[in-house]
Amino acid sequence: xxxxxxxxxxFIAGEWIVGDPTARESRYLKLEQGGLGYWVQGVEAxxxxxxxxxxxRLSAQPSRLGNSRTVAVLTDLALALTGISRHGGGEAYLAxxxxxxxxxxxxxxxxxxxxxxxxxxxQAEELFRxxxxxxxxxxxxxxxxVAETVEKIASLAAGSRDVKAHIGGIVRS
Numbered sequence: 001x002x003x004x005x006x007x008x009x010x011f012i013a014g015e016w017i018v019g020d021p022t023a024r025e026s027r028y029l030k031l032e033q034g035g036l037g038y039w040v041q042g043v044e045a046x047x048x049x050x051x052x053x054x055x056x057r058l059s060a061q062p063s064r065l066g067n068s069r070t071v072a073v074l075t076d077l078a079l080a081l082t083g084i085s086r087h088g089g090g091e092a093y094l095a096x097x098x099x100x101x102x103x104x105x106x107x108x109x110x111x112x113x114x115x116x117x118x119x120x121x122x123q124a125e126e127l128f129r130x131x132x133x134x135x136x137x138x139x140x141x142x143x144x145x146v147a148e149t150v151e152k153i154a155s156l157a158a159g160s161r162d163v164k165a166h167i168g169g170i171v172r173s
Contacts, residue, residue, distance in 0.1 A: 006127065006150045007120035008060050008092065008112065016146050018058075018094060018124075019109030026110045029094060033141040036094075038107045048105065050137040052098045058125035060092040062115050094128075123153050126164055130171045139171075 004011035008018050009031075019028030021039065030037040035049040036056075091108045098105050127149065131140055139145045152170045156163060 004147065004150065005120075006154060007116040007122075007124040008058070008109065009124045009127070009150065010112070011147065011150075014143075016140075016143065019092070020112040021110075023110035023112075027107070028109050029107055031140045031146060035141065036096075046107075048096070048098065050141060052100060053132050053137050054097040054099055056128040056132050057095045058093075058121065058128060059095070060111065060116060060121050062118055062121070120154075123156070123163065123167065126167045127153060127171065130164075130168050134168075134172055136171065 010017055012021065016031040017028050018031075020026060021028045021042070025041060027038075027040050030039060032047065035047045036053070037044050038046040038048070092111050093106050093108045095104070095106045097103075128140070131137060139149075149170055153167055156166050
Protein backbone atom coordinates (compact mmCIF):
# COMPACT_ATOMS: atom_id res chain seq x y z
CA UNK A 1 0.00 0.00 0.00
CA UNK A 2 1.16 3.49 -0.79
CA UNK A 3 1.67 5.76 2.21
CA UNK A 4 -0.71 8.14 0.45
CA UNK A 5 -3.69 5.82 0.03
CA UNK A 6 -6.27 4.32 2.31
CA UNK A 7 -8.64 2.08 0.38
CA UNK A 8 -10.44 4.24 -2.18
CA UNK A 9 -9.05 7.45 -0.63
CA UNK A 10 -5.87 8.25 -2.54
CA PHE A 11 -3.53 11.20 -3.10
CA ILE A 12 -3.44 11.77 -6.87
CA ALA A 13 -1.83 14.73 -8.66
CA GLY A 14 -1.78 16.86 -5.51
CA GLU A 15 -5.38 16.15 -4.48
CA TRP A 16 -7.18 13.72 -2.18
CA ILE A 17 -9.55 11.69 -4.34
CA VAL A 18 -12.12 8.97 -3.59
CA GLY A 19 -12.50 6.88 -6.72
CA ASP A 20 -10.67 6.73 -10.04
CA PRO A 21 -10.58 9.94 -12.11
CA THR A 22 -8.95 8.05 -15.02
CA ALA A 23 -11.68 5.42 -15.39
CA ARG A 24 -13.94 5.38 -18.42
CA GLU A 25 -17.09 7.34 -17.50
CA SER A 26 -15.29 8.36 -14.31
CA ARG A 27 -17.09 9.51 -11.19
CA TYR A 28 -15.05 10.52 -8.20
CA LEU A 29 -14.96 12.81 -5.21
CA LYS A 30 -12.34 15.36 -4.18
CA LEU A 31 -11.66 16.50 -0.67
CA GLU A 32 -11.57 20.23 -1.45
CA GLN A 33 -10.94 23.17 0.85
CA GLY A 34 -14.56 24.34 0.57
CA GLY A 35 -16.22 20.94 0.75
CA LEU A 36 -16.67 17.54 -0.80
CA GLY A 37 -16.61 17.91 -4.59
CA TYR A 38 -18.38 15.40 -6.80
CA TRP A 39 -16.88 15.08 -10.29
CA VAL A 40 -18.30 13.29 -13.33
CA GLN A 41 -15.98 12.77 -16.30
CA GLY A 42 -13.67 15.58 -15.21
CA VAL A 43 -16.42 18.16 -14.61
CA GLU A 44 -17.40 19.24 -11.13
CA ALA A 45 -21.09 18.42 -10.73
CA UNK A 46 -21.62 19.41 -7.10
CA UNK A 47 -19.84 20.64 -3.98
CA UNK A 48 -21.20 19.77 -0.54
CA UNK A 49 -19.84 22.30 2.01
CA UNK A 50 -18.19 20.61 4.98
CA UNK A 51 -20.62 22.35 7.35
CA UNK A 52 -23.58 20.48 5.78
CA UNK A 53 -22.19 16.99 6.50
CA UNK A 54 -23.72 15.31 9.52
CA UNK A 55 -22.09 11.98 8.69
CA UNK A 56 -20.31 10.30 5.80
CA ARG A 57 -20.54 6.59 5.04
CA LEU A 58 -18.40 4.64 2.60
CA SER A 59 -19.43 1.52 0.69
CA ALA A 60 -16.84 -0.20 -1.48
CA GLN A 61 -15.74 -3.72 -2.24
CA PRO A 62 -12.10 -4.80 -2.47
CA SER A 63 -12.23 -5.59 -6.19
CA ARG A 64 -13.60 -3.69 -9.15
CA LEU A 65 -15.77 -6.72 -10.01
CA GLY A 66 -17.42 -6.52 -6.59
CA ASN A 67 -18.53 -2.96 -7.36
CA SER A 68 -19.79 -3.73 -10.86
CA ARG A 69 -23.29 -2.44 -11.65
CA THR A 70 -23.67 -5.17 -14.29
CA VAL A 71 -22.81 -7.95 -11.83
CA ALA A 72 -25.26 -6.46 -9.30
CA VAL A 73 -28.09 -6.32 -11.87
CA LEU A 74 -27.44 -9.91 -13.01
CA THR A 75 -27.32 -11.11 -9.41
CA ASP A 76 -30.61 -9.34 -8.64
CA LEU A 77 -32.25 -10.90 -11.71
CA ALA A 78 -31.05 -14.40 -10.80
CA LEU A 79 -32.22 -13.98 -7.21
CA ALA A 80 -35.60 -12.62 -8.35
CA LEU A 81 -36.20 -15.91 -10.21
CA THR A 82 -35.83 -17.77 -6.91
CA GLY A 83 -37.93 -15.28 -4.95
CA ILE A 84 -34.97 -14.08 -2.88
CA SER A 85 -34.10 -10.41 -2.63
CA ARG A 86 -30.75 -8.89 -1.80
CA HIS A 87 -29.80 -5.66 -0.08
CA GLY A 88 -26.56 -3.85 -0.83
CA GLY A 89 -23.91 -4.61 -3.38
CA GLY A 90 -23.44 -2.83 -6.67
CA GLU A 91 -21.50 0.35 -7.17
CA ALA A 92 -19.11 1.97 -4.72
CA TYR A 93 -20.46 5.12 -3.08
CA LEU A 94 -20.24 7.73 -0.36
CA ALA A 95 -23.50 8.53 1.42
CA UNK A 96 -24.27 11.32 3.86
CA UNK A 97 -26.99 12.99 5.84
CA UNK A 98 -26.91 16.71 5.09
CA UNK A 99 -28.26 19.63 7.08
CA UNK A 100 -29.82 22.95 6.01
CA UNK A 101 -31.99 21.53 4.53
CA UNK A 102 -31.94 17.99 5.88
CA UNK A 103 -31.59 15.40 3.13
CA UNK A 104 -29.99 12.10 2.29
CA UNK A 105 -27.23 12.30 -0.31
CA UNK A 106 -25.41 9.58 -2.28
CA UNK A 107 -22.53 9.87 -4.76
CA UNK A 108 -21.34 6.80 -6.67
CA UNK A 109 -17.67 6.62 -7.63
CA UNK A 110 -15.55 4.60 -10.05
CA UNK A 111 -13.58 1.81 -8.43
CA UNK A 112 -9.83 2.04 -9.08
CA UNK A 113 -8.20 -0.67 -11.16
CA UNK A 114 -6.23 -1.76 -8.08
CA UNK A 115 -7.88 -3.77 -5.33
CA UNK A 116 -8.61 -2.13 -1.99
CA UNK A 117 -7.80 -3.97 1.21
CA UNK A 118 -10.83 -4.57 3.44
CA UNK A 119 -8.97 -3.14 6.40
CA UNK A 120 -8.19 0.04 4.47
CA UNK A 121 -11.83 0.46 3.42
CA UNK A 122 -12.89 0.22 7.07
CA GLN A 123 -10.14 2.63 8.12
CA ALA A 124 -11.12 5.20 5.47
CA GLU A 125 -14.76 4.97 6.52
CA GLU A 126 -13.78 5.36 10.17
CA LEU A 127 -11.62 8.39 9.28
CA PHE A 128 -14.65 10.06 7.64
CA ARG A 129 -17.06 9.03 10.40
CA UNK A 130 -14.92 10.20 13.30
CA UNK A 131 -13.67 13.41 11.68
CA UNK A 132 -17.21 14.54 10.97
CA UNK A 133 -18.56 13.14 14.24
CA UNK A 134 -16.20 15.24 16.34
CA UNK A 135 -17.04 18.43 14.43
CA UNK A 136 -13.83 18.64 12.38
CA UNK A 137 -15.26 17.99 8.91
CA UNK A 138 -13.44 21.02 7.44
CA UNK A 139 -10.12 19.28 8.30
CA UNK A 140 -10.86 16.89 5.42
CA UNK A 141 -10.21 19.84 3.10
CA UNK A 142 -6.70 20.37 4.50
CA UNK A 143 -4.25 18.44 2.27
CA UNK A 144 -1.51 18.29 4.90
CA UNK A 145 -3.79 17.24 7.74
CA VAL A 146 -5.31 14.45 5.64
CA ALA A 147 -1.83 13.28 4.55
CA GLU A 148 -0.53 13.15 8.13
CA THR A 149 -3.70 11.46 9.36
CA VAL A 150 -3.71 8.84 6.58
CA GLU A 151 -0.04 8.04 7.27
CA LYS A 152 -0.77 7.56 10.99
CA ILE A 153 -3.80 5.38 10.30
CA ALA A 154 -1.93 3.33 7.69
CA SER A 155 0.84 2.67 10.22
CA LEU A 156 -1.57 1.07 12.71
CA ALA A 157 -0.76 -2.59 13.22
CA ALA A 158 -2.95 -4.89 11.15
CA GLY A 159 -3.89 -6.85 14.25
CA SER A 160 -4.69 -3.80 16.35
CA ARG A 161 -7.82 -4.65 18.32
CA ASP A 162 -9.34 -1.23 18.85
CA VAL A 163 -8.83 0.48 15.50
CA LYS A 164 -11.81 2.79 16.08
CA ALA A 165 -10.31 4.13 19.29
CA HIS A 166 -6.88 4.56 17.67
CA ILE A 167 -8.37 6.44 14.72
CA GLY A 168 -10.45 8.55 17.11
CA GLY A 169 -7.29 9.52 18.97
CA ILE A 170 -5.50 10.36 15.72
CA VAL A 171 -8.39 12.47 14.39
CA ARG A 172 -8.79 14.41 17.63
CA SER A 173 -5.06 15.11 18.09
